[in-house]
Amino acid sequence: MNKAELFSQIQKKSSFLCVGLDADIQKIPAHLKSEKDPIFTFCKEIIEQTADFAVAYKPNIAFFEALGPQGWETLQKVNELIPKDIFTIADAKRGDIGNTSKLYAKAFFEKMDFDSVTVAPYMGVDSVTPFLEFENKWVILLALTSNAGSMDFQLIKDETGKPMYQSVLEKSQQWGNSDNMMYVVGATRGELIGEVRKVVPDHFFLVPGVGAQGGSLADVAKYGMNSSCGLLVNSSRGIIYASQDENFGKSARSEAQKLQEEMSSLLDTYL
Template identity: 60%
Template sequence: NKQIIDATIDYTVAYKPNIAFYETQGSKGWDSLQKTIEYIPKECFTIADAKRGDIGNTSAMYARAFFENMSFDSITVAPYMGRDSVKPFLQFEGKWVILLAYTSNSGSNDFQKLKIDNTPLYEQVIATSSQWAGDDKLMYVVGATHPEEMANIRSLVPNNFLLVPGVGAQGGSLKEVSAAALTKDVGLLVNSSRGIIYASNDIDFAKEASQKAKEIQQEMMGYLDLLC
């Protein structure tokens, strides 16, 4: 982890550890996660990719675990159980909740695109949850694999940051995503994980990860420059 962080820090604004991969290692995994978070420079935004969400008192414990004990800046949360399952995460000052809205996996259409009163479920999730907190506490996960819906989602939440996974290994296009949802006022947190971490499986993995991160960062800067 240290080698990947050192190799990519110049091109990165955030790190998003996938909590499940640490959980598989038991207490050693949690210890590794804590050390990783402590190693990441404080100026970098940290995201606990945990996708938590449960009844209120359980969510409150999840929030304490990631915001207080591990000092993450934000956490991904599943909104399926409704407002009372999300509210405990919103109580922490200076912390962000990143709600799953329209995810990048192929099964996202099983439920997220189902229509209720002629409106896709993911749109209803965004419209309803946007009333729970301001754009200074709430972001949304919107997969890069859905560029055709990205502009519509941006119109629903014009001032909220979007966390955009799916660029790289999952086939999402940074160009299409930026054209649809990047504005001069509100940016995107574009996530490329496997495309960077596994740019090489050889001894030069850190060097190749650095190069891949640089390429993505430079491409993103090009789209930002077009907005100026």
């Protein structure tokens, strides 16, 4: 999916919602656990109930990997179930030396046909550029994440006072562009989203941390939105685990719709 197609979906649905499929076998509704493939059944219901409001889905690969070979089969089935006009993100956080990264890229882009994959930048150019060799595929580079440990490295300043995340943003501009590279920017960082936007004005951001982690959607839009929206705001737990009963899908739909309605208002305000 290219940038124009993604923006078209945002405009069509008045939404920049990404639903995170953090499908934890320990947290899904108990009545699903007797199913032959409970994670697939769970994700299928979530997708069918929320597809009207989502422009992206983000399976967290760890929850599927942890199930062994069947987990990989489930992941493939889930990805194939997602409507083709919805952007797909393999949240794998890969990043290794060049020949290994190339194989990771082939796995997610050629074999599984995801639109994008999250990549860690800290091994440098040769760990990232193999992912950029695929047409209409995207690297989503970790820049300023929302977890508590992000401060261990990402906010360390060099001798000029520049934080490390800003160096990542600047250096990576030599590797990709706004048509094949996005950045992970956590919602819990508030006004720092605006600082990131100054460095990379035209790129899309994948923004975790809204909802269960306490990030403000209004602040994300205020500081991060650009002329093509430039935001994919992820909600995982707040949507997919909205309830634990047999109506969990309808509860997920309700939570997704609430976010979409707020997003629609913000798009009207800033675009």
